[in-house]
Amino acid sequence: MSRPPPKPGAPVQHPGPIATDRTPHAYCHAFPMTVEIPAGQPLTQVLGKAAEAHGAETGFFYIDGLDLAPFTYVSPAVSPDDRHAAWYSDERHRQATRITDGIVVLGHKEGDWFLHIHAELPEDPETGQPCDLGHLLPHTVMASKPCRLHGVGVKGAAFVAAFEPETEFTLFRLYKTRDSAPSDANAILTTIAPNEDVCHALSRLSSGLDQGEAKVIGLGSLITAAFHDAPPMTSPISEIFFGKQAQINADGTAHLPVKCANAARDLHFGCLKPGAAPSLITVETLIWTPGLT
Secondary structure (H helix, E strand, O other), X not given: OOOOOOXXXXXXXXOXXXXXXXOOXXXXXXXXXXXXXXXXXXXXXXXXHHHHHHOOOEEEEEXXXXXXXXXXXXXXXXXXXXXXXXXXXXXXXXXXXXXXXXXXXXXXXXXXXXXXXXXXXOOEOXXXXXXXXXXXOHHXXXXXXXXXXXXXXXXOEEEXXXXXXXXXXEEEEEEEOOOOOOOOOOEEEEEEOOOOEHHHHHHHHHOOOOOOOEEEEEEEEEOOEOEOOOOOXXXXXXXXXXXXXXXXXXXXXXXXXXXXXXXXXXXXXXXXXXXXXXXXXXXXXXXEOHHHO
């Protein structure tokens, strides 16, 4: 028996107990990373080796020109069961594709490196597939041509995939890898729990850095969204990633451009309005001050 989709504007009821900490976070040290991506090797393996070489425990990377060999992805969908608040579509397949916008989050799962990838997919005139935004299945992702990815490595905290009781999904969860914040902390690694407003949560957390403007990089899912510069997304089920210009301003306000797709595969691009963009399942985010690396 499938569960009815959440009602737009209403808090989403997840199956498990509500977590006490709605924005688990850790102070950490972030630093720029550039990784040369060879053709024909699994992206997970390439980024994991690069992280190890740089001493990074987690990483975030911008996709801004990545030629992929054929790969598989899924999109957000209504849950097929009576417990989960949302689910994934059937698997979809793409031929070799050039990705010009997206985010890769590097973490750990079952003792190995693992990727969480959201990316905008261009129209494919040969197959007739429209523009889309998908959750790429990492074991299918490898470059078809050499390229370069730019991003951020993290020391002092990590994302590790584990069962999350509130949503009953396996998600990247925050783990502190040091007993105390590093002396060179310039970043906050966090996840935003369901029904928490993303703008308010990130603005509140960034005040702990006390360093003026802070960059924001990450991805996740939302229950509807209102934008400063675009019509609202009224669907209660979506997946998103933050644009390159995402930041917390020096006055503490959030400037969070996102790209998102809902369960009907409608695409929405815009800058989130505070108080009108609640997390659906999770939002995996790094807040960092590049000037303090």
